[in-house]
Amino acid sequence: MQYKNLDSAEAFKRLCAISHVSVKQELTVDRLKAYAMDAGGGLTYHYATMPVNDAIIDELQKLADEQQLLEKYDAVLSGEMMNPGEKRLVLHHLTRGQILGDVIADGENLGEFYRTQLEHIRSFSEKVRSGAIKGSTGKTFTTVCQIGIGGSDLGPRALYLALQGYAAGKGIKQLEAKFISNVDPDDAAQVIASLDLERTLFVLVSKSGTTLETLTNRDLVLDAIKESGIPGIIPGKHMVAVTSNTSPLAKDEGMLDAFFIDDYIGGRYSSTSAVGGVMLSLAFGYDVFQELLDGAHQADTLAREKDIRKNAALMDAMIGVYLRNVLYHPITAILPYSQALIRFPAHLQQLDMESNGKHVNRNGEKVGYPTGPVIFGEPGTNGQHSFYQLLHQGTDIIPLQFIGFHENQRGKDITIQGSTSQQKLNANLAAQIVAFARGKDDENPNKQFEGNRCSSLLSGKQLTPKALGALLSHFENKVMFQGFVWNLNSFDQEGVQLGKVLAKNVLSGCKGDPVLKAVSDLL
């Protein structure tokens, strides 16, 4: 396998020489039909409003081939050490299905390991939901409260919020889920105040078992249970751990149960492991979680296609590289027209920015081109009434990634002025795509829209667990492919270490660093 920087790739040099495309001029009905492809899980990826044409796509294919993206993905799937910074395998795909068969590492069959964990999640969650496992005072559990931060919070929380409406629409019995993440004590205090502690099962998530924020919040919770004065309540019997089997938490006999992950699942890629699976299976039942895994597996499989025109994650990734490295756009907005996806942009923000927000390549050499963009977003139509002004008429062009569904989740709607709310929602989405692309001339320059503001769309019939799994995997694989193009290690996060070290220094008196002391005295 060859690892080389983007700017040393011959295809990249040719790509930079191709004339740019005007979306405004090129957008036709035929193009809309041609530039659409299956993205797995019932989703379709549309890129007719992206500034590419067949010549550019052909060159993006050659760039993908030259940078050996599919070979590198195969290396991930087959258990090669693809996180060289931390000397680890990268096995999150293995949590949803064994595309290339099992992976044996450290003398263990890890496919088997994850299947065993899944079976444990299934049986445990069924017992809790049926009432066979109860709280320590004999009451059934009605609420799950996840304690975790970063990847143990953002992805699972986004997925939970995305499926609440689906479960309600299908009449699936739900345990409500809540989340404590921030070390700010007001976060835990607010959530704890809203809980019926006798009926709450806490899911403590920390891979290392040493995450300071998470352990602190655990102790705040255990304290609150003790101080509740509820006769006979046993705090540990209201808590399970999700952790690596070598962590201190794994050996904590006081807890109700424990579920395991390993060092080969990075936090931001861990939603399909026990990190997301325990909470989601408790909240909606194991079958819903399994459907999500199936959708993710479907998109994972699709991402193995060598032909860029049959591989939506690859197409999305390579167009993103074109936007970043040829057109120099530093930002991408994620705009789901689905209230259920309210926190999905926050998950993608971590996934993308933590994976590819790096300026040295996998060998530690500084690269001479921009890498991962800044990601932000809010659901439409809310965003339309907020920051879309800048997207339409600001001085910079911000590429847009829309997401939309034909049907809503809950099945409750109303017809007003001849259309349902869902029709209004989607009319707005379609209108925005066209408005951004084509703009509008006006003799009043204040009402002039230049257009040529590019976007893509991921669409589906409904946001089901399967569609959600495919959506999650689509972006994970997109980010992975982009990391390969940029020759980065997308699976470590050294950029977060310095802050941790300095925070410890502050807590231990600033160790003779007068500037650190002076800054900490500001607060």
Next chain:
Amino acid sequence: MQYKNLDSAEAFKRLCAISHVSVKQELTVDRLKAYAMDAGGGLTYHYATMPVNDAIIDELQKLADEQQLLEKYDAVLSGEMMNPGEKRLVLHHLTRGQILGDVIADGENLGEFYRTQLEHIRSFSEKVRSGAIKGSTGKTFTTVCQIGIGGSDLGPRALYLALQGYAAGKGIKQLEAKFISNVDPDDAAQVIASLDLERTLFVLVSKSGTTLETLTNRDLVLDAIKESGIPGIIPGKHMVAVTSNTSPLAKDEGMLDAFFIDDYIGGRYSSTSAVGGVMLSLAFGYDVFQELLDGAHQADTLAREKDIRKNAALMDAMIGVYLRNVLYHPITAILPYSQALIRFPAHLQQLDMESNGKHVNRNGEKVGYPTGPVIFGEPGTNGQHSFYQLLHQGTDIIPLQFIGFHENQRGKDITIQGSTSQQKLNANLAAQIVAFARGKDDENPNKQFEGNRCSSLLSGKQLTPKALGALLSHFENKVMFQGFVWNLNSFDQEGVQLGKVLAKNVLSGCKGDPVLKAVSDLL
């Protein structure tokens, strides 16, 4: 008054010629003490980790003077027509106090008008909170549900979430507030399912009384009340309107009450009017809302200082211009180390991007320099476990705006490993400021931090209503000053109109536009 573009200002040309500053090299204890100033409401603005020095600040002062920022602010306060695109006055400052005396417009004393509305808010909210005004089935109200979108949602929601912990810490009786905003029918369905309709008071907010999303959601709510089958319930008696006194809603006799704003209060600047005031006074009592107004008024008054070194909003604005137009940074991250400010970045996103995301000046001429940046953010320490990787080690520099407080709101905390959670939170904030500024050398390039990543800090003792009001006003005035520097009209939003027109076209069959039809068929 003179209106001219930034690039025609002499001070700007001189500013571009001054040598840049290395935060990494310049950061000292003395500089930290010198580069700090009162921001009103008990807040302090610190800019020692911004890439400026006395020479640059002197030139920023001259640029502010040359662009007549303070004169233009006075023109706003005295009721001149400062929103020329829509031919409107800009009177949101008048909702918190009369700095320059009352404003008379359209034959009316508008200072008096807003005071009357405030008095109405006070008396109504007191009656609801005391139980003198009850629901139509005779039960007291325990929940407020705001129906609104954009400025009628983001600001009020951010302020409500910011004060919940404060009220809990002070033992103030609370009515819970909920919010329906998105036209996605799943949004309303989810909120409605969580309500005790007999005890819920809906606050319907639409200045024009014609906002499609909001009227649709109103009808979804009224339908749900009718279909609830609760004997004797009268839907209109569970709803008040906040609207302009010329809107169709103002004349709706079926509603419990109505509160008025006027066309001189832009949506994104309306949180301190009845748009935020009715809900906040119902939730926390009028006194809390009045304290918030006092804090905003204090910061408004401070913003009248001509000396940039005594005017924190002006300093923040001018440093922002320096970052955007001399150093060419297109993004700013808002990073509150306070869980209570979880949605404050979303409010600032609208405030800033909708106000200054424009590429024509107030005369409709295209400008040749970048204007408003993209704004995004999440609370720390959560962000540290997410996108900070890119902030530390990405290929672009993202300026950072930190916010932090000495004390938490709820007063519940725990000491673990020798420090409280609040101390850990603030140790992390201090550590990040230093880490971003100074970086760290390491022989492993993957662990190398280049530093020179600039930030500012707004700090205070506690997030009280007064501090929150000052914080809100600080950013409003910052954005206003920047709009003046860039010679924009920060108070209109023509960029959102085209999408509305096209959405109506979609709903009425696409009016023979085949591309629009084809895009709408994708969904």
